[in-house]
Amino acid sequence: MAIDPDFQTTRQKVADHEGHAVFGPEEKPAKLGIHGTWVAVDFDLCVADGACLDACPENVFAWLDTPGHPASEKKADPLREEACIFCMACESVCPPVAIKITPK
Template identity: 45%
Template sequence: MPIDKTFRDTWRKIGQHEGHPVWQFEDDESSRIHGSIVGVDFSLCYGCAKCITACPTNVFVIVTDERNRSVVDPLNESECILCLVCEIVCPVEAISIEREGGSEDTLKSLLQSSE
């Protein structure tokens, strides 16, 4: 299951980490999303680093999470230029970039037209 793209409206903020918010779904302590402009679902990410290689502005950094797993943290999310490349390359759809309504449809139609 991909990252819940509604998390900014439906999950609750439980704290801050290195300048970005940390989110949890209801009382599920195993659920964690880091970031706001660039959200990364820590329970989905497995640290493959494809997003690190793809990101033109070095938003992501590999860290070790509370369960001792390697994941990427969007430590430099303020540098994001909203290119959406990380969302496309992530094999498990662990990333959600914040955007205005309508952009999601635009992305889908761009992807379909390139197939």
């Protein structure tokens, strides 16, 4: 299962986290939703592989500890999504296809 490319219409924004949106459902610690809008990471799919952090030329991602989540206990949080240059590198290297880039 990959991130829903239509999440901006199929899900509701339920929170703000460090300046980016969170699209629910969010039921911590087991369900965390999707973080980010144009750089969107489905935290419920993220396995903390880290390929996106290595691939991103703009350092958009930072680790966020998520203890108790069944898929992984840290997530690649799109903390600096405003810096994204839409190179698509992160989307193409993510093993579980948890990232959706939507150019503005």
